[in-house]
Amino acid sequence: MVKDNSLQMPSQHFTGMGLNPPRFFHHMQPPHEFLITELVYFLIVFSLCIIIFSKTKEIYALTKHRGIFYFRNIFLYFAIAYLFRVFMVSIPLLMEETPSMVLQPWRQIFLVLVGYSSTMAILSLAMSLLFHKVKLNSLACNSILHATAILSSLIFFLTRSNELLIMMQTAFFLFSVVYIIFRQNDRKKGLISQNKVTYILLFAFWLMNILATVRSLFPRELRIPVYIISAGIFFSIYLRVRKRLNEHAKKTRPA
Amino acid sequence: MPKKRDRLEIIYTLLKVIQEKNNSIRATPLLRYTNVSSQSFKEYYDELLNKGFIREITDKKGNKLVSLSDKGFRFIEKYSYILGFIEEFEL
Numbered sequence: 001m002v003k004d005n006s007l008q009m010p011s012q013h014f015t016g017m018g019l020n021p022p023r024f025f026h027h028m029q030p031p032h033e034f035l036i037t038e039l040v041y042f043l044i045v046f047s048l049c050i051i052i053f054s055k056t057k058e059i060y061a062l063t064k065h066r067g068i069f070y071f072r073n074i075f076l077y078f079a080i081a082y083l084f085r086v087f088m089v090s091i092p093l094l095m096e097e098t099p100s101m102v103l104q105p106w107r108q109i110f111l112v113l114v115g116y117s118s119t120m121a122i123l124s125l126a127m128s129l130l131f132h133k134v135k136l137n138s139l140a141c142n143s144i145l146h147a148t149a150i151l152s153s154l155i156f157f158l159t160r161s162n163e164l165l166i167m168m169q170t171a172f173f174l175f176s177v178v179y180i181i182f183r184q185n186d187r188k189k190g191l192i193s194q195n196k197v198t199y200i201l202l203f204a205f206w207l208m209n210i211l212a213t214v215r216s217l218f219p220r221e222l223r224i225p226v227y228i229i230s231a232g233i234f235f236s237i238y239l240r241v242r243k244r245l246n247e248h249a250k251k252t253r254p255a
Numbered sequence: 256m257p258k259k260r261d262r263l264e265i266i267y268t269l270l271k272v273i274q275e276k277n278n279s280i281r282a283t284p285l286l287r288y289t290n291v292s293s294q295s296f297k298e299y300y301d302e303l304l305n306k307g308f309i310r311e312i313t314d315k316k317g318n319k320l321v322s323l324s325d326k327g328f329r330f331i332e333k334y335s336y337i338l339g340f341i342e343e344f345e346l
Contacts, residue, residue, distance in 0.1 A: 059337050062330050063263060067346025128346060195345045244340045 035090055041227045042086040048234040049079035052241050059245065066138060070128040077121035078206070084113040085209065108157060115153035115165055118206060122169045123148060125199055126176035133179075148172075166207055173203050198237060205230040265291060267334045269299060270308060270327050279312065279320040303327070 052075040060068045088110040092103060123145045127134070134141060156165045177200065208226050272288040273280055286296045300321075303309045308327040312320050323331075340346075 056340075058329075059333065059340060062326070062333065063337055065263070065337075065341065065346065067341060067344075071344055071346055128344070193345060195343070240343060241340075244343050245336060 035093060037224065037227070038086055038089050041231060042082055044231045045082050045234050046079050048231075048238045049075040049082070052234075052238055053079070055241055055245055066131050067128055069138075070124045070131060073124035074121055074128065074202075077117045077124060081114055081117040081121055081206075082209075084110045084117065088114060111160075112153045112157045115156040116149050118165075118210075119149040119152045119169060119172070120145065121206075122172050122203060125203065126172060129196070129199070130176055130179065162210060166210055169203075170207065198233065201233050202237075205233060263334070263337070265289065265295075265299060266303065266308075267331065269303065270323060270331050273309065273321055273323050273327070274331060278322045279314075281318060281320055285321060 053072050056068060056072050059065075060072060088107060091106060091110075127141070127145065131141070136144070152165070152168050155168070156162075177196070205226065209230065212223050212226060269285065269289045272285060276284075282300065285300075286293060289296060289299075291299070300309075304311070306326075307324055308330060309321050310324050312322055314320055
């Protein structure tokens with residue numbers, strides 16, 4: 001596994017040592033433009049996730065529905081993942097003059113937190129589609145989810161391999177999608193419903209976020225369209241939640 | 256139909272019956288109206304009581320009656336939207 005060191009040393013360290021700067025810096029926008037892009041993107045996605053989580057609080061409190069529980073957790077954990085992702089991206093640029101040995105522990109902490117929270121988001125997404133078929137009680141189920149996410153993040157931390165994180169999360173999600181497709185009983189909605197397409201896109205663009213952030217394989221020209229589409233997916237989910245839950249606000253309680 | 260939706264439907268029926276009976280009814284007629292087994296009814300009744308959807312009151316004759324709490328009213332009010340949400344997101 002190729003380890004990604006592109007964010008560990010500022011470009012001048014490389015030139016000072018007679019080395020070529022990493023690819024990251026060739027494709028990088030000026031730092032302040034890059035930071036603004038990342039911050040705006042983060043604020044939009046984070047706000048949408050938190051709003052969705054908040055708006056569904058009451059219906060969960062009233063019903064204690066497991067599906068609603070996992071649905072809310074998708075956005076709670078994505079909010080946390082995007083929060084630590086923006087720290088991971090921004091701190092090396094904001095503290096470019098700081099020696100990497102000072103930054104390294106923080107970067108490792110953020111890597112673990114991004115790994116854990118994003119894995120929990122992916123697992124919650126899978127569970128929201130699969131929970132009907134899982135016979136375990138809520139406590140056992142949630143314990144397994146957290147244990148899986150912690151194990152994944154530890155593996156990610158020990159190997160420092162972004163490819164491994166992507167592969168693990170892809171495996172979790174693909175297993176769920178394949179299981180649902182082949183065990184689909186409700187043919188009225190078709191094999192792949194609009195909802196499942198949205199979830200697949202949500203997951204796919206999260207993976208692109210990981211790639212764009214850490215490996216910087218995305219040139220600048222592709223980064224912003226990816227961010228716009230990704231934010232658009234969250235916004236579409238927010239609109240659907242708002243449509244379903246805002247209508248009741250106009251009614252008054254019966255006497 | 257998923258088991259969870261059945262559970263929500265039973266809870267809604269139970270609460271709706273209480274509301275329709277002038278928000279006070281004894282437990283035995285409530286059991287008859289909701290059309291569930293007595294054991295299931297007891298489980299639902301205890302759950303709704305513990306979670307604050309219903310409350311027990313005593314009339315002048317000393318009969319124990321059941322009435323809705325604010326939470327129970329809110330559940331009835333939002334039931335159709337809860338179902339719509341569950342269906343929209345295939346939960």
